[in-house]
Amino acid sequence: MENYIHIIGCLRGRKIVLGVSGGIAAYKAAALARELGRMGADVHVALTEAGARFVSALTFQALSGHRVWTSLWDGSAENGMPHIALGRGADAILVAPASADIIARLAHGRADDLLTALCLARDCPLFLAPAMNRQMWENPATQRNVATLRADGVIILGPDEGGQACGETGPGRMLEPGALCEALLAFFTPRLLAGRKVVVTAGPTFEAIDPVRGITNSSSGKMGYAIAAACARSGAETVLVSGPVALPAPAGVRRIEAASALRMRDEVLAVLPGADVFIAVAAVADYRPAQTAGHKLKKSGQPMRLELVPNPDILAEVAARPDAPFCVGFAAESQELDAYAENKRRAKRLPMLVGNLLADSVGGDDNTVVIYDDAGRHPLPRAPKALVARQIVEHLARLLPAG
Numbered sequence: 001m002e003n004y005i006h007i008i009g010c011l012r013g014r015k016i017v018l019g020v021s022g023g024i025a026a027y028k029a030a031a032l033a034r035e036l037g038r039m040g041a042d043v044h045v046a047l048t049e050a051g052a053r054f055v056s057a058l059t060f061q062a063l064s065g066h067r068v069w070t071s072l073w074d075g076s077a078e079n080g081m082p083h084i085a086l087g088r089g090a091d092a093i094l095v096a097p098a099s100a101d102i103i104a105r106l107a108h109g110r111a112d113d114l115l116t117a118l119c120l121a122r123d124c125p126l127f128l129a130p131a132m133n134r135q136m137w138e139n140p141a142t143q144r145n146v147a148t149l150r151a152d153g154v155i156i157l158g159p160d161e162g163g164q165a166c167g168e169t170g171p172g173r174m175l176e177p178g179a180l181c182e183a184l185l186a187f188f189t190p191r192l193l194a195g196r197k198v199v200v201t202a203g204p205t206f207e208a209i210d211p212v213r214g215i216t217n218s219s220s221g222k223m224g225y226a227i228a229a230a231c232a233r234s235g236a237e238t239v240l241v242s243g244p245v246a247l248p249a250p251a252g253v254r255r256i257e258a259a260s261a262l263r264m265r266d267e268v269l270a271v272l273p274g275a276d277v278f279i280a281v282a283a284v285a286d287y288r289p290a291q292t293a294g295h296k297l298k299k300s301g302q303p304m305r306l307e308l309v310p311n312p313d314i315l316a317e318v319a320a321r322p323d324a325p326f327c328v329g330f331a332a333e334s335q336e337l338d339a340y341a342e343n344k345r346r347a348k349r350l351p352m353l354v355g356n357l358l359a360d361s362v363g364g365d366d367n368t369v370v371i372y373d374d375a376g377r378h379p380l381p382r383a384p385k386a387l388v389a390r391q392i393v394e395h396l397a398r399l400l401p402a403g
């Protein structure tokens with residue numbers, strides 16, 4: 001979930017009504033309420049009677065910062081009608097967990113408690129995150145109800161497969177809070193890159209000296225992964241060619257692992273056909289050992305020489321192709337950012353380059369960058385990498401020739 005907690009922007013200020021129905025997964029709804037709040041959403045919780053048996057209203061009140069709604073007959077609501085007051089101005093309703101019972105009641109347009117009445121009276125998208133025992137999920141009645149809801153335009157998120165609270169294994173686990181946040185975020189992110197194919201490189205490379213040793217650098221891959229995630233959320237078919245990093249593949253992104261610069265180059269060239277955009281974020285090693293020993297090198301007590309040969313410049317090679325996609329470079333410098341970054345942009349003939357000072361970025365969760373293009377320099381405020389990535393995507397979408 002760490003990947004998502006700092007993402008603000010497209011959920012900021014959105015009014016999200018979180019419906020919590022009865023199921024053991026209700027405990028995860030507490031984390032979900034918190035994460036949505038941290039992403040800037042204005043979270044209001046509607047708890048069913050059964051949901052309140054698992055997690056108390058007080059928990060959701062503390063996490064959302066708002067009173068929790070439980071009853072259709074709560075006269076303190078505006079107009080005395082909580083099902084109308086709560087839904088007014090809502091950007092989305094997310095029912096998580098959505099039990100088999102609430103799915104059945106929603107499919108039939110019932111309005112016999114606050115949450116179902118609220119869903120029936122809504123004029124915003126409805127998301128359901130089913131959570132139930134696998135046999136309840138697989139039962140034809142539930143499948144019929146889900147199909148009906150889908151046909152009505154309701155968005156069904158999950159369920160996942162795996163171990164269940166009842167001890168069985170199969171489909172019916174509620175998606176994790178991070179995945180649900182991601183789905184909402186993707187829904188609210190403008191599809192600036194719809195219909196586009198984007199190839200991104202990320203992470204360090206590892207240039208082997210022998211089977212266990214090599215030359216690498218301290219790139220964490222976080223910026224490249226954030227860019228790939230932002231592209232996918234913006235509707236692009238996104239391929240991420242990644243050096244060795246300890247990050248999960250972002251949702252909706254096809255990841256190809258490539259440890260060395262040579263391998264990364266081959267993988268990039270293989271996926272490049274049809275790409276509209278190439279974003280080179282990887283910290284590719286400039287040199288590699290001239291030879292890689294087949295066996296582990298032994299120490300001898302003598303000085304040792306390692307001959308290095310230059311690696312291909314993947315970005316320069318792609319940008320020089322006659323059919324080059326729109327190419328975006330990155331430059332991490334330790335000083336004189338403007339001069340070095342602009343030189344690099346010109347030397348590699350790039351329409352856009354993102355520069356940052358090493359001290360501002362490497363390994364951390366935040367970044368301070370400057371975008372360089374033909375119109376000049378555009379500094380972005382210091383922000384979490386996910387938000388910086390979103391702004392970079394917005395900038396490139398503005399410069400991208402019409403598809």
Ligand code: C5P
Pocket residue numbers: 201261280281282283284285286311312313314315316328329330331332344
């Ligand atoms: O290493 P340098 O500062 O020239 O890197 C600038 C840009 O070129 C970055 O976008 C990086 O991903 C890319 N690059 C590359 N292949 C290399 C070296 C750099 O694609 N061998």
